[in-house]
Amino acid sequence: MSVRLESPAAATREGMATRTSSGWAAVSGVVSAAAFLASAELAAVVTGPGGSPLYAVGSAVIDLAPPVAKDTMVALFGTGDKIALFTLMGVLLAVITAGAGIAELRRPPAGKVVFGLGGVLAMIAVLTRADSSSINGVPTAVGTLVALLLLTTLVRRLSRWRATTRTGWSETSAHTPPLRGPDLERRSFVLVAGIAGVASVVVGTGARAWNATRANVTQLRAALRLPAAATAEEAVPAGASLDVDGLTSYITPNDEFYRIDTALRVPGIDPADWSLRIHGLVDEEVVLTFEDVLALPLVEHTATLSCVSNEVGGTLIGTALWLGYPLRELLARARPQAGADMVLSRSIDGFTAGTPLEVLQDDDTEALLAIGMNGEPLPQEHGFPARLVVPGLFGYVSATKWVTELEVSRFADAEGYWTPRGWDALGPVKLESRIDVPAAGTTVDAGTVAVAGVAWHPHTGVSRVEVQVDGGAWDEAELAESISPDTWVQWVYRWSASSGGHTLRVRATSADGTVQSETELPPAPNGAEGWDEHAVSVR
Template sequence: MRRVSFWSGLFVGALTSVLALALLELGAAAWKFPFVPFDMFEWITRILPGLLITAGIDVMVSLISALGIRPTSVAAKLAEQGMAILVFVVGSAILGGLVALVSRGRTRIALVAGVVAGALLLTAGIEAASRRGEPSTAAIVWLAAVLLGWGALCGGLLATRASIARKTHGMPARAERGRRNFLLGSIAGVAGASAALFAIARRLRPEAIAARGPTGRAARLRDISGTTGPAASPRADVLARRIMPVQGTRPELTPNSSFYRIDINLEPPRVNAEEWRLGVEGLVDHPLSLSLDEIRRMPAVSQVITLECISNRVGGDLIGTSLWTGVRLRELLDRAGLQQNARAVHIRAADGFYESVELADMNDPRTLLVYEMNREPLADIHGFPLRIYIPNRHGMKQPKWITKLHVADRDGPGYWVERGWSAKAIPHTTSVIDVVDKPLDRGGTRVVPVGGIAYAGARGISRVEVQVDGGAWEPASLIAPPLSPLCWVLWRYEWPYKAGKHTFRVRAFDGTGAAQEVRVEPPHPDGATGIDELVAKV
């Protein structure tokens, strides 16, 4: 009897997993069936210790930053998806190796062992997929066909390899030729079938996960004329009189397609708008179940806001500014009738995320349940159909894909708070150099325009200063007033030209006059601090 080695089992398990991936991708694209590698990876990351997940995030973002890859959120999401696929392939390879050890070259046992290995994958896949919602019968049948089929194929190929080895035993030349033909034939067959399936899925995928509405436009200044309340924008004629930002500074309003996306999902939840309801329950006199249309019929509030991820590094791009439209949380809670002992709202989301809103934020007229971004419905990746905005908080405190508001008599848990991140998540004052532009003439003097942003949550920015080559700190000009009291401020500074390589640094002061923290601290647990600097040759 000729056995098949564990290493051969590893190879066959990994190779056939590529075909399984192609079929799973086809099912996800064509019928929105669960994509098991992503579901399993999300399941694993949600049960691992928070400190381990945080360490992994830090390493990943540090590597992306060191390599200079932008946008950070896109690169991070692709890296996570790549890790999920790698975990699936490695897991399949290990199962293939175990099938080879158990079967010991026997055809029937190889097939049975392969199917058992597929059943293990199927069980884990269904369990992981159920975390997003109970899979449909059709989805379970599809997953069973793909994963049990993978196991049968894996076992069958290992049995075939053992048969070739038996027939060529004692004939080295024929054995080598048989091994090579098996290897090339297996690779060619799997690669050809997988390529065809991936191509079909690619054609179907855009329609299967299309974001609702265009996602490439930024709001224009005339769009913000309808803002209201304590965070209303200045009049258009006031904004038109401001100085111009330096060419190359990021847009004052971030296009939807460029707005960062950080969440706990490898793919965004796809919520059916017709079936979705917002539940309001707990310590209320009149529990509610509201459709999106009912929420949109309530008095709307629009305000320009800046949102920053607590994982953002100094000078990072996990920050953006948009015009958001929604209803005041307080108004919706008033409709439900808050009871006297209500102290917090526990928020639940379609992806399993959860957070708690304290009483002061509940009553803040700037706290919104948002359904539009830059005058367009929220895209799937940004929280369709409903997300929350809370002033002066990092994004980790602001769930997307909201499904339930539970009013309680005490603060509740938060997903990232339980994993070691800040309970308050208040943004630090930060400032960033976006660009050191080409020299230009200014009244007979050559100057170098330098531009960027400064942000301090809802505290606002009172001044920005720039330092060149370790010299004195000089005041920059603010593009003021900002678009709202809740957003970043653009700034510009014109430095007297001197040829050569120079180091530019920037610092900001919030609306109270307090300087930003210069001590270098990592993002975890309270957000990064330090001074941004840029070395440029002019």
């Protein structure tokens, strides 16, 4: 039996019920999404951290994004691009799942269809990762099931709350449980939503933290003792560092070295499980373990690495002392076949880079399979336990981190990760210079002012740096010393500054006589060009 009470406030209650229920339906969708992530992370504790859909979807977004999107993220956020990506993903996920919750309330099962499709897409992202296995799909399946069950439960309770709010009293029927009044139904919904939300945050955060430390890579790295180099690098000359406040240091500390890569989750690799396979167009396939590498006569080499995304005057560049083994020696073991002209290096996370074979075989190029950086094992975010270092080439075609494969191939047959996305295949580093001090937009005192910075053209070297003030003549700056042409060089110009506003420009000349181009070019497709320019005020 059903009874309905008519009331003058029925229309008001109806409007309130609709507005309230829509808001709480959105909450239901967001809480269900949180439950998806938390339960998936919890399942990944059992199946392995590679099954986390959060990082798989993020990596898929990076892979599918057009080059202009990647350039924009790096330009806006620099080395914080991954945090920005996760923030953007979180906002989009909240918006989409909030809409799904509203759709499930108004037109069921529309919301569950959205969640189901999301689960399918996440499953595809997980299973198509380079290091994925079939068991990695289990966390996504578990998360999707939990999200669907929770969404159904929350929307059902919300519907009962809305029904009692609309009618203003309880009703019963032979086919449904009795409605208990608006207050009780509201408490029932809020209690379930609150418990689910809090549990998702606690469980998800804990499971993510556990998965992030599964390999104990921090402890393994700390316990590792690298052997002394058979061929040590010469000491940094005292004249390599100019005494100018604010000038970039000649050697970049590990914690200040730039990081740009496609890995949203830094791979945690136990050196005991790592190996490097050299195969493809070779006469003999070679496989080395980490112990094999440690037993080799290692060499040290100081080299400057830079990202192709670096803008003129940018900071996506650094210099370090690397410890490793020459790649030309490893390739000699494999004996590349005639016609091969490229080595496709692969990271454990699926990233690839195509490097000219002749560069890696060049006796004058200290291209290394590196395991050490500035006197310690590679930091995890910089490729631990092994990466490639190739002076003179941008990182996107050479500096593969967490490297596990070297496939000898041809440029006509294979492409690195960024080449089909619009970037040039060869990627030689361009001649560049940068003003560090005085910083753009600052005010300095009149008199002698140190204008200083760095210049680089790895594997070629810099022979001259000049500074121009207000479009006038170019005056030569003082160059510091350097270990080799593979590193940048510091420079300083003693400027007699007069009061007023001024514009400072810098240009470099390489050891082969090339003068840095004035023409402004963006980073895509093969590196930025132009003169770094700072506007300063003198008081």
